[in-house]
Amino acid sequence: MYLGIDIGSSSSKAAIIDRNMAIVATHVINIGTGTRGPSQVIEEVMQKANITQEEILYTVVTGYGRVTFQQANAQITEISCHAKGVSYLMKGIRTIIDIGGQDAKVIRIEADGRVKNFVMNEKCAAGTGRFLEVMARVLGCDISELSDLADSATNDIPISSVCTVFAESEVISRLASGASVEDVARGAHLSIAKRIVGMCNRVGFEADITMTGGVALNKNVVKVLSEELNMEIKAAPETQAVGAIGAAVFAYERHNKQD
Amino acid sequence: MSKLNNLIDEFVEAALSPSEAIEKSKQITGKEIVGCFPVYTPEEIIYAAGFLPVGMWGGKTEIRYADKYLQSFCCSIMRSNIEYGIKGVYKSLKATIIPAFCDTLKCIIENWKVAIPDIPVIPVVYPQNRTDTFGYAYLVAEFTRFKSEMEKLSGKTISESELAAAFDIYENYRSLMRSFVEIVKDYPVTINARKRHLIIKSGYFMDKKHYSELMKELIDALKAMPKEKHSGPRVVGTGLIFEPIELTDIFVENQISLVEDDFAQESRQFRAVARTEGTAMDKMAYRVVDLRGCTFLYEEQKSKGDMLVEMVKRNKADAVFVSMMKFCDPEEFDYPIIKKKLDDAGIPILYIETEMHMDSYEQIRTRIQSFSEMLM
Structure with missing residues (x-):
């Protein structure tokens, strides 16, 4: 499983995709960086996906709060993640x-x-x-x-x-x-x-x-x-979670490139 | 390697602590200090008069008094300089030299007399039309007037040989700086974008003769090292100044190397090679006449855009970084022209608007990191 987290100024978003690059769960919480939002959105998206932390193979964080979030494998800007998320979700x-x-x-x-x-x-x-x-x-x-x-x-x-x-x-x-x-x-x-x-x-x-x-x-x-x-x-689709989905796709790509 | 690191540390420390560096230079040379506003001043004449010219390129300080003299559309370098002046930071200056390169500089010359009456201000006016013979003749006349002002300030006559000696010291400095910016391209790890900037900037706070000796040692030490590999983006920088310093930190975080620059505070100061014929005064005037691609010196056919395209090509750079000092009218008005040239050549541009007194860098960090991700 691959986790993408988008920590914005006023909301926290998370997405999980599986090894087939299919979306398993997304979640949005309307509080952002500097609050309990990031940890809460991770906890709740994992509950939605019915998985544990150990099943996460790679995590990418994006958004305004990405620099201070230490638990991810990599941080990528929301500009790159939105581009990645949109191209994953939509054609043309x-x-x-x-x-x-x-x-x-x-x-x-x-x-x-x-x-x-x-x-x-x-x-x-x-x-x-x-x-x-x-x-x-x-x-x-x-x-x-x-x-x-x-x-x-x-x-x-x-x-x-x-x-x-x-x-x-x-x-x-x-x-x-x-x-x-x-x-x-x-x-x-x-x-x-x-x-x-x-x-x-x-x-x-x-x-x-x-x-x-x-x-x-x-x-x-x-x-x-x-x-x-x-x-x-x-x-x-998934308007608010597009950045998190893009981050999850990056997580998938980076992990599989590592292998 | 430790000698190299010690040298780098000495330059970096001087750039980050200008007051201490100037005090140290003052003690070493026994000279009094003359402050020089951006962009260009005839430093050789100041040096020949027995003074130590130091750069006044602003800094981060809380603005409490300067706004009494400056409107909101004046750039933050001018705001900082006036603030420092009023707060007494410049109290050891024998005089301040202000060139009239923009509207703010032109008007500051008068306001300085009221705001900081204890430090005499000496203006210097560069010509708009430089390439015709009357431009050169005017410059020689203006520099001659300026020389007499320096003679009044020092109480001694500047001889031809003293001016020639000062010019040689400065030309040696400029030649070394041209070598430095060329060789440093091969050492982007040891001398990253931040250190490159600070090493160049430190020259404003040291005696040029002493600085040049250290620079020669630095160049020799670099040459003795194997060239370094670098996988990050390579950019050409342009603008007034590559600051605030946090901006350079973000470059380093994103492994962006600066392969060549056109910053007014950096390469524009030394990229024009002096002519060999004529007196020192002639050579000083011709250096201004011959400088191309500078926003502050009028050119009928602006060469800056083509110059930047050429810089990108010869360095195989990925992009151009524009460090735009907010409210720097000359640079801001030049931008659409250079942008068109760069767009036509398919060269990506990273445009960042800066101020001396910035506190939050998150949006700038996102833009620079995104740009780096886009290039790689």
């Missing part, structure tokens, strides 16, 4: 948009899953999951409700600030001016989409495109982003 994908808790990346991949080029946001939280968390808090809803709210929007309200902190003030000001929660939710999604389109243009993008990471669970963000790119975004 050439561009991956991965938006996580505090990172946003656009990754171009070769037909064989190797990374061709990538861009990543700089250190600020604009265009990431953290931006949506802040927006949800200001709008007084759960982050999981944003998508449905935005689907009910009737107007496009631009959120012009790219900075999450400034955007928060801007949204409060919009709400005070009488804008509806639904319209502001869509405005927040549009703001993310425009930022991601900028990144796509920087690195260049080509079909087929897929989206991974926690923000891909927000259907309205995917829809708005598709509209802005003028291109269909194909849904990735």
Whole structure:
């Protein structure tokens, strides 16, 4: 058995594949690096797979918390692991948009899953999951409700600030001016989409495109982003666990290369 | 091997502890110190006047006072230098030399007088049009004016032979540095990207004559060793400066070797070979006239992109690493032009935006490691 762990800033993901490279189990816990999330997600994915630690032949860790996680055989970046995971799960994908808790990346991949080029946001939280968390808090809803709210929007309200902190003030000001929660939710999604389109243009993008990471669970963000790119975004299976699955595939490859 | 390691340690220690290194150089030479802002200053004239020129390329310090004089769009090297000046770190300087290579440098010259009134500032202005004869004539005139400023500061006249001797010391230093960056390509394990940077940087805090003697020993010691094998990515570096130092650590973590550089703080200082004819002043002026591919020196037909492509080819490098100092306008405006050249040549680019006062390196680490994984 081969274990892949993706320790993000706000969630921990794990995947186990067997010697035939088939997925045995995946698991996601919504707490990330610096918490009990990594150990918990490993424990629970092994319970799901009904295996013990001794059966794990090789472990690869990825994600923001990869450097401090000591129990793995190797650490590989989430950019390489998302590329590997997507090429394992889907055929024909050439561009991956991965938006996580505090990172946003656009990754171009070769037909064989190797990374061709990538861009990543700089250190600020604009265009990431953290931006949506802040927006949800200001709008007084759960982050999981944003998508449905935005689907009910009737107007496009631009959120012009790219900075999450400034955007928060801007949204409060919009709400005070009488804008509806639904319209502001869509405005927040549009703001993310425009930022991601900028990144796509920087690195260049080509079909087929897929989206991974926690923000891909927000259907309205995917829809708005598709509209802005003028291109269909194909849904990735196991959206949140793609990086962990890629890590597990790397674990399989590295172990069998060792042999 | 222990002699080699001792030499490397001496250079590295000097680069990591500039104040101590400068104090040591001061004690060895008995000279007073003159600080030199980036990018180029006529150090030979300062040296001929009997001073010890030292580099002022910023550093990591908490900014508490500098923002009174600098706007948010000024680069962090300038911010650090003003902060250090106000905090008294530079109190032993006899004078500060500031060349007017960018808008911030140009304006800092005036603000320095108000912010740090105890340390005299001497400006030096390099010409935009260098390749026509009037560019050279202007440079000679400007360096002559600068010489008279140094004479006033030292209270003595600089003779032709003193300037020629200083020029020879600097030209010997530059020649050794060209040899060093060439030979170090064969020793990427003993002298990794971090050590390479620090060894070059330490030259800013030592007397060039003494530094050159140590550099000669280092080169000889390296030559005596068998060449080293290296399996990691090979990159050519460009930008103002290969810092903060944590950036070089991430290169080492990912076994990335720097096979050639175009950093303003490194090879741009010494890659132009001096002409043999003329006086020392002529040769100094011609070195500026002849330097190609530098962002801070105007070129009608920018050669930097082609130069980087050529560097990649002759070193069989895998990529170009761009260390972009945030708000360094000249470098930032050059980037789209060099990017196009590199893209056309199919050369991957790792673009990292840096600041002197960075605290978190996780995203940079991920980008550099991903880039390394992509290349291998």
